[in-house]
Amino acid sequence: MSSSIPNKRIRRSPAARRAEIVAAASAVALTEGLECITLRRIADELGVRPGLISHYFPAVEDLVAEAYGDAAGSELDCLLPADRADATPTQHLARFFTRASGPAYDDVSRLWLNARHLSRYRPVLRDRVAAQEESWRGRLEGLIREGVERGEFRTESPSATAVHILVVIDGLGAHANTGAPDRPSGITHLAVTTAERELGLPTGSLRTAATPN
Helix, strand or coil: CCCCCCCCCCCCCHHHHHHHHHHHHHHHHHHCCHHHCCHHHHHHHHCCCHHHHHHHCCCHHHHHHHHHHHHHHHHHHHHCCCCCCCCCHHHHHHHHHHHCCCHHHHHHHHHHHHHHHHCCCCHHHHHHHHHHHHHHHHHHHHHHHHHHHCCCCCCCCHHHHHHHHHHHHHHHHHHHHCCCCCCCHHHHCHHHHHHHHHCCCCCCHHHHHCCCC
C-alpha cells in the first residue's frame, strides 16, 4: 500500500498578492502603456482568474493609477535616493543625470507622457500624477538645498531651480516617442548644462563628478 503527502496549496498573503498584481501592471505600463492595463490582461500575466484581480482592484482605474505610481516612484528612488550619505550632493546630482538621460530612460519618459495625457480624463490617475510630480520636485529640491548648505551649489531659489531642471528633462523626454536613433550631444546633455548654469557650477563638472554605483 503506497502513501503520499498531499500537496498543500501555498497562499500568498493579501499584501504579497496585491504587490504582485501591482508589479505586473507596472511592467505592462512601462513596456506597452497604461491603456494596456486591464483586469483580464494582468490576470493572464499572473496565470490567475480576472476575479482575483478585481478582488483587489474592483475598478481598473485604481490599478492603472497604482501601476503608474509604483513605476514612477521606483524610478525616483533609483534616480534620487532618499538616503544620500554615500556621496556628495554634486555626485548625487551627477548620477541623477547619468541615469535620467539617453535611451535607457525612454520607457520612463513614455510613461510620464502617457500618464499626463490620460490624466486629463481619469481623475484617479490625475491625482496620482500630481502626487508624483510633487515627490520628484521635493526630492530634487532637497538635494539642491543640501548642496547650497554645503557650499557646492549657488542658487537663490532651490525650489525654482528644481522646477527648471525638471521642465528641461520633461521637454527632452517628449522626444522619447520619436524613435530617433541618434541624438546630438548638445541635446542629450541639455539638462546637465542647464543645471550647471543654474547652480553656478563649472561647465562639465557634473559629467566628471558622476561615479558608477
